[in-house]
Amino acid sequence: MDSDGSNVKKVSQGTGKYSQPIVSPRGDLIACTKQEKGKFYICVMKLDGSGERVIATGYLVESPCWVSNGRYLLYTWERGPGHPPCVALVDITGKIKRVIMTPKDASSPSCSLMHAALN
16 A cells, blocks of 8 residues: 555455464565464565465464565464464474464564574
8 A cells, every 4th residue: 555545455365354464574575374264374575465374384384574584474373262362483485383382372473573583
């Protein structure tokens, strides 16, 4: 959309409810939270909405945040009822995932956690 809010254009092409979009630092991808049929996903897609792929799923996954190199995302992950939410790190292929345990419930990670997550 334009800066004044006009010329709104839908980017996502799939079904479900998309939210929390964030453009990668390299400007080539959009990450977002997707909810469909009661399930939650973290997706990445090209800026035009094509090439959508799921890179994380779970009982509740949300609040994606790009790491400065544009190759990884941090997000909030809740494994299920009775499990406190934590922060997880995933690469853009969805193959490399690391859970970052926090002393208390976690939400809306900041990418300043990147060094702790990668070390």
